[in-house]
Amino acid sequence: SQQGEEDPQALSIQEGENATMNCSYKTSINNLQWYRQNSGRGLVHLILIRSNEREKHSGRLRVTLDTSKKSSSLLITASRAADTASYFCATGLNRDDKIIFGKGTRLHILP
Amino acid sequence: DSGVTQTPKHLITATGQRVTLRCSPRSGDLSVYWYQQSLDQGLQFLIQYYNGEERAKGNILERFSAQQFPDLHSELNLSSLELGDSALYFCASSVDGRVANTIYFGEGSWLTVV
Numbered sequence: 001s002q003q004g005e006e007d008p009q010a011l012s013i014q015e016g017e018n019a020t021m022n023c024s025y026k027t028s029i030n031n032l033q034w035y036r037q038n039s040g041r042g043l044v045h046l047i048l049i050r051s052n053e054r055e056k057h058s059g060r061l062r063v064t065l066d067t068s069k070k071s072s073s074l075l076i077t078a079s080r081a082a083d084t085a086s087y088f089c090a091t092g093l094n095r096d097d098k099i100i101f102g103k104g105t106r107l108h109i110l111p
Numbered sequence: 112d113s114g115v116t117q118t119p120k121h122l123i124t125a126t127g128q129r130v131t132l133r134c135s136p137r138s139g140d141l142s143v144y145w146y147q148q149s150l151d152q153g154l155q156f157l158i159q160y161y162n163g164e165e166r167a168k169g170n171i172l173e174r175f176s177a178q179q180f181p182d183l184h185s186e187l188n189l190s191s192l193e194l195g196d197s198a199l200y201f202c203a204s205s206v207d208g209r210v211a212n213t214i215y216f217g218e219g220s221w222l223t224v225v
Binding site: 030031033035041045050093098099100101102103104 | 153167169199208209211219
């Protein structure tokens, strides 16, 4: 089964609004990363947050991590049409060096 | 451009056949990962290599095998292909294969089994 599960599976919002995606995971992690995938393309790394960090920012992206709840959220502020993509969380496990991806959230920004 | 190169980009083959997917990691990266992405299963981790040695194994079928060569490029061999093997296969690389580092993805190889 997947280590990370994104929620919601799909999200449609108006351009300019904020988009929030969540990720829950099951086991102890070293870090959690978020990736973006445009349709049929490779995944692009967005941001990495370590298990001892609670929040991290990068441009219009804000990621939070709550290790007690085993969850993370990705906030994209002031969304743009170019943000339309699938977003994946990936967990780096402590017990080995596997990086396991969830099934992703499909984000659609409406003009 | 991530610097990870995958060939071929597209491949159509018949059931029962064998194919080889090739990956060149980013310059300086020692670790290579293979992932399979299908509509119903999401992005599945298959296998990871570090400097020629297998480091971690995921949901890789026995019909599939991989290796990393001394020049660090990697190949994923898929044999006795079934319709369900149709998917997008990604290679990714990282500097040392440690979980704390970012991994960089290629553009993938689209495999269609007919």
